Amino acid sequence: MSLMSQSIASGILIGGLYALMSLGMSLNWGVLKIINLAHFSFILLSAYVTYQLASVYGWDPFLAIIVTVPLFALGGMALQWAFERFRISEFESLLLTFGLFIIFESLATSVWSADFRRIDSAANPYASSSLTIGPISLSIPTLSAFVLAIGIAFGTRYLLEQTHFGRAVRALAHDREIAGAFGVNHRTVSMQLAGLAGAYAALAGVFIAMSSSLFPGIAVEWFGIVFSVVILGGLGSTMGTLLAGVIIGTVGAIATVVWGPSTAPLVVFLILIATLLFKPDGLLGAKGGI
Amino acid sequence: MADLRFTGIGKRFGGVRALDGVDGHVDEGEILGLVGPNGSGKSTLINVLSGHYAADDGSITYGEANLTDLPPHRIIETGLARTYQIPRPFSTMTALENVSVPFMFGANPLSPQTARESAMEWLAFTGLDSLANEPIDSLNLHQLKYLELARALAARPKLLFLDEVLSGLNPTEITASIEMVRRIHSSGITIVIVEHLVRVVTELASRIMVLDRGKVIADGDPTLVMQDDAVVTAYLGKRSKRAEG
């Protein structure tokens, strides 16, 4: 039983990380109508940069944020600029970023090789540290990611619902032309939003570097989880994404305990199918969206 | 008796009730004018009757056939075809290929080769034969509307819905088009025509049905209907308001 409660607790926490990985993807897709596979590359590269800064230059891994966040925010903006410049449709974006994804993966391979990389434990005191509550122990990197994910989800929600920028974004998500008629400069707004999504990818990468081993092929393995979270949460829905991340994390953890680790993807996939069949607009429905 | 009958048709879009309990019928051989102010539900009614949208409520029969739950591709087999108010051509095909597609499907499907030959006849009928092998983006709006018409005729309908095919034409073109609609009608095709131009409707229609905010407010002889109080306030009232603003 304590194994089960431990797994559920870890599952909930890892769900926070999933949400963090998925949030930018969801905004890109829901608002900007771009299916950005390069989002996975950003997470991967951010993780590698964190690894590099911590292992090679001896930085505290948390500090890597001051490099990766601006870097990938800029990356996101640059990509969005190019999408607008070449009038890329939703469909073409999938293909085009697939090309980018391949390129980034091979760049990562040539810089960091195809071998497993992990921040030295000396440089990463957080990896082995944990918070113990009764029978349950919570790893610090995942716990931080969880807390951050909640903070970011609520922060983003505030941003989208209460600020001028948020109103512009919602207008854009609803109808690009009408938004333009009301004076929303969609190019500026969409670049800002893409920058935000890039920053979220960067944060997710930092926490991944702190808690697990890296190799270039790992990014493909995230596809299943992230897309399941994005679709279950509903495109562009911040609260939906958070909830979906926690659900997928928990269900995956339970499946691992009950049927073994390799069944987790199967269960996640079944959830994905069920969502598409019964709740195509996501958990919170169309109203949960921004 | 191949009459189209529909009762209690309802269709909502989010909060908007585009159609709200619409009853009506189209008799074989007539030209029915379907009129109403902007947004009154004319196109939505055509969309529902032709199967483009499923109705939320109500039932539709055409002769013996119950169309209510028929998949859209089966509806055209019963002899119903329509044009789209905003033309929706197949964008990667030529004009000729657009018109040949319906010949390959429906009740009497032709092979792609014969379909092309038959398609040419309808292109000629609508005066588009010189554009047969042009890509779609070289056609202007007027030509696209005629292409809609040719493509609908290629489905070999018994009943044809025309959704504002004449709007945006100049007076000479309108006269020619009215003539064209008459010829289609006299070839044995029942017609439901949606048009904002009163002249067109009164000249062509043998009966008029008026929609306002998703409801039928009048149905009958053209001259009587156009003098009906409800119609004057709903339809003409709005038009005069629009003229002021």
Added chain:
Amino acid sequence: MTTTNRNTSLITLAFALVLWFMPSVRETLDFPVFFLLFGYSLFFWIAQASSWNTFTGFSGYFSFGQGAFFGAGVYSVAVLAVKRDWPLLFTFLVGGLVAAVIGLIIGVVVFRLRKLRGEIFALMTLAVAFVMASVARVSPAIDGGQGVPVNTVELPEFLGDFPTMIFRLGLIVATFAVITAQSVQRSRLGWGLFSIRDDEDVAETLGVPTFRFKITALLLTAFIAGISGAIHSLQIGYVTIEDVFSIRVPLFVILMSILGGTKHWMGPVVGAVVVVTLNDRLNRAGFQEISDLITGGLLILMIVAVKEGLYLRMRARPLRTAVGFTAGLVIGFALGALDESLITLVAYGLGIAVLAVMLPLSWFARSEPAVTDDVEEVASHG
């Protein structure tokens, strides 16, 4: 849109028949065994790309599921022929059928949703490959994570030595895939799919049975990809989940079809020939490292700059293609490509021809019209 007729398929068949005898005349004509293996590689990718395009290119529904269908074929042989001693040739057929059943399940589940958007379909097909990989990994009856040695299976003797056998098997499937694509393109099924690609709702109201057509096309794709994968298991030798269900097959199939063009059956064929030839030569010259970079870069370039694909471009600019190809041959010859292999020489020709048609049209705009007229005249005389 361009049409294709029955004669095209007869010509394809005749061409395949000539190729069939390649292995028999190999010693007389004195060309290396490697040519047969290279030929097989071409056939494999032509079959995969053509089959993918028959559904995705024609209907517009983007599928990442090629890896799943291919993998179903590979593992049908691994499980049935290796672990259960079923007759090898029969397991090829089973591989195709298993893949088709998977395609049927995906199709029936997904296409029932009338509101379904193309992007969601794409992701579903991606997920299916992941799930199949994880099922294979947990189930010892399929793989169990150990891999399966297909090279232990006994090959039927009447098919000749391994290079001859694999060459001919590949040829059969590639011919079947290409002729299927041609037949679909000129049939009602093809026109129905094209109209689905352009506007599915309008297609349906004009009488196209969209559900049935999408399922039919998906079945064809899956079946061919499955058979082709089954045969390919022999070429792989030792099959592992990581290799079989990697993103490589869908990636290359997508690249080839988009490169060649998805609107015509010839597009994937051209794309496969160009990619396989150039890729093979680049790897041989020691550029494996950058081949992924080139692959990704080409994909982006095509989407941004050459949306209609190489084949339609080449047809619209026959002169430029011919000049580019010849120039490539001459350059290759001058650089001594022929000393290495005929394939290297052809690779030069293809590479330069591709570059020539990809250059912005405006660079040639002034001289082009006159030149095109010339070509047509020559063609009508000849």
